Amino acid sequence: MNYLDRNEFNFEPSAKVIEAIRNFDPATLCFYTRIYDEGKKSIVSVRLSEIYGVPEPQVLLGYGGEDILKNAVHYYLMEGSNKTILIPEFSWWYYNRIAGECGGETYMYPLYEQEDTFAYNVDEVIEYTNRIHPRMLLLASPNNPTGNSLTSEEIGRIMENIPDDTMVLIDEAYASFITSDTDYIAPLVNKYSNLIISRTLSKFYGLPGLRIGFGFMGAGHDNFLSYANKYLGYNRFSEAVALAALESDDHYRKVADQMEWDRQLFKQELAGLPGFKVYKSVANFILIKYPVEIKERLQQAMKEQDYKIKFMGDKGLESCLRITLGRPEQIQIVVDTIKRVALS
Ligand SMILES: Cc1ncc(COP(=O)(O)O)c(C=O)c1O
Structure with a gap:
């Protein structure tokens, strides 16, 4: 399953984080x-x-x-x-x-x-x-x-x-x-x-x-x-x-910078579709307005692809999706799926 619904992290942890886990002395936990x-x-x-x-x-x-x-x-x-x-x-x-x-x-x-x-x-x-x-x-x-x-x-x-x-x-x-x-x-x-x-x-x-x-x-x-x-x-x-x-800001800053590619793809591919609006994103998620009549078909299509995105239920935002910015290949699949459903 690809979790793009809770603003989690679909990238690699930093080398320092991996090293800290590998080198952790279990005896530390005895005290x-x-x-x-x-x-x-x-x-x-x-x-x-x-x-x-x-x-x-x-x-x-x-x-x-x-x-x-x-x-x-x-x-x-x-x-x-x-x-x-x-x-x-x-x-x-x-x-x-x-x-x-x-x-x-x-x-x-x-x-x-x-x-x-x-x-x-x-x-x-x-x-x-x-x-x-x-x-x-x-x-x-x-x-x-x-x-x-x-x-x-x-x-x-x-x-x-x-x-x-x-x-x-x-x-x-x-x-x-x-x-x-x-x-x-x-x-x-x-x-x-x-x-x-x-x-x-x-x-x-x-x-x-x-x-x-x-x-x-x-x-x-x-x-x-x-x-x-x-x-x-x-x-x-x-x-x-x-x-x-x-101590790993450089690694995580690089990851954050990569998310700009996701934002641009959403904008280029979805902003022009009827009923869609792609909001400005400054975090690791993006809010997108979509024609809510396609909700059930879109939910089904995402499920078939093994992807979870967030269909907002909050009052006033019912016709919005919130999608976590993930790896380029994940975002490509999400964009293609949304387009396919929206245009069919
Ligand atoms: C706005 C906001 N604040 C705080 C959190 C808290 O996250 P955590 O408890 O994992 O630090 C979240 C998690 O999604 C969030 O969306």
Whole structure:
């Protein structure tokens, strides 16, 4: 089966990652880490602190980005009487679900469809946040599934103009696909104590099965840090692989660059077909509008080819496909299959 439905990684892990797995000493697993004796969470949080220039206590680690998001949403929505969270209208279904799990009340701010993209209206996000005054504001950059993102200036403008007691969580699971620049993160978390930026090794670093997410937050959140921390440490095997992945940017950047070929192929081959629209993609997936009347035939054709792509079910996006950018030969098959069904 070719999985192009969950934004996973259809390429090779880096040589350093493979080497770290092969050379891992199993005896390491016979002991807990001792790094907490030094007041640190993990060898990974120490390395992330060096790479991103954020003090180690402000580095978050989790079982995927999913875990960071869940910990933060559960903690902040359960902590006091304000249980409201504001999320993007078209976004990862999981945000609403984790808020619901702890009795949270979800509000949404709109995203606007433009020519070949969706966009946040930053002034409106600010206005909604001041009016609703939620305990949490969630932003995703790039957003899944619409693929639009925020600049660091826009993030700064939002932070500057909303209440200090609204915790802002920016899900940057896909951010490394846009740029390798991470210099904006430290100044933002140093300036705004109510900011959390969450990232993961699952997308750009292609290791969703490793289950490692990380994040950075403003200072002064000791209770949350203690809530989210693992007292006896993290999975020591995953830690070793994670360090190797973080040293492999060149390999993963090359893979990310290759995805441009996929984007161009989708655009060239599908954008001109009746009822199709290919949205701009800055992540490892692409959103495509298609004539929904071909849905069942397309589902069947993909199944026959042994391919899974995502047929969106979200309100307002029912006539969209979200396809993970994979190897060229995979994308060629997907494009050919869509064309065959659309033109028959
Ligand atoms: C928007 C978004 N955020 C976060 C994640 C979390 O991924 P993980 O838990 O594998 O880090 C995903 C996974 O698909 C996602 O789409």
